[in-house]
Amino acid sequence: MRPPDAALPGVFLDFCRDHQPALTALIGKRVTNTNETGRSAVIASGLSYLYAQIPCPLYLIELGPSAGLNLNFDRYAYRFKDAAGRRIGDYWAPSALTIECQLADETAPQLGPAPPPVAGRIGLELNPVDLANADDRDWLRALVWPERTDRMARLAAALEIARDHPPTILEGDAIDLLAPALQRAPSKAAICVVHTAFAYQLPPQKRADIDAILAEAGRTLSLFRLFMEWDERDSYPLRLARYENGNSFVEELATSNPHGLSMAWRG
Secondary structure, X not given: OOOOOOOHHHHHHHHHHHOHHHHHHHHHHOOOOOOOXXXXXXXXXHXXXXXXXXXXXXXXXXXXXXXXXXXXXXXXXEEEEOOOOOEEEEEOOOOXXXXXXXXXXXXXXXXXXXXXXXXXXXXXXXXXXXXXXXXXXXXXXXXXXXXXXXXXXXXXXXXXXXXXXXXXXEEOOHHHHHXXXXXXXXXXXXXXXXXXXXXXXXXXXXXXHHHHHHHHHOOOOOEEEEEEOXXXXXXXXXXXXXXXOOEEEXXXXXXXXXXXXXXXXXX
């Protein structure tokens, strides 16, 4: 691949001029809707930690899942390495997709010999990606930075797995769909609402609405929330919230880079 040089701006401008009608139509109907499967390393770590605390099946509700590839977290293998690149943990092999995550030190999450049992999984997405549609799959590929061949390879493997295990995605505003989705959970499952790099897209009132819905539902349901969102420290902490009697109790498990490919585990 040719590295960027001084000719790049002119080449890019010529491309846009030559393809202006098609680009205008594409931009008018598409949104940036990346589905980074590297974040599954963070999700798998948090859900394994949760399952160790309450050993019962999990019912997953992901907010803003794009194509829902991270809902298949338990169908991937994981490899953790220390800062020097030495392996310090391999989990859940074999799989067509192995996700590597570099740790800040030798403190590693304990994923256990097998994934937590999943009683069900569903995504709530305003602009869902239809994995049965070739154009939608191409759009996911187009959202990967061209020099990141590692991300492209993970996406290709995740798409193959999703072909046999297509995630269930409900189309609509996640806040409007959340309360009904909570009621779909099996009675003996622990519900875990998951979201990564999602809340920044919402105005403050929408974020407050999610908090209020979960606080109310937590009065009667076994309810948890695993989330990785940017904060004022310019980092992406992974936090686990437990809801009980209208209150929430939050524990910080890790800090991660935006794509989940490096992590300082503290759980």
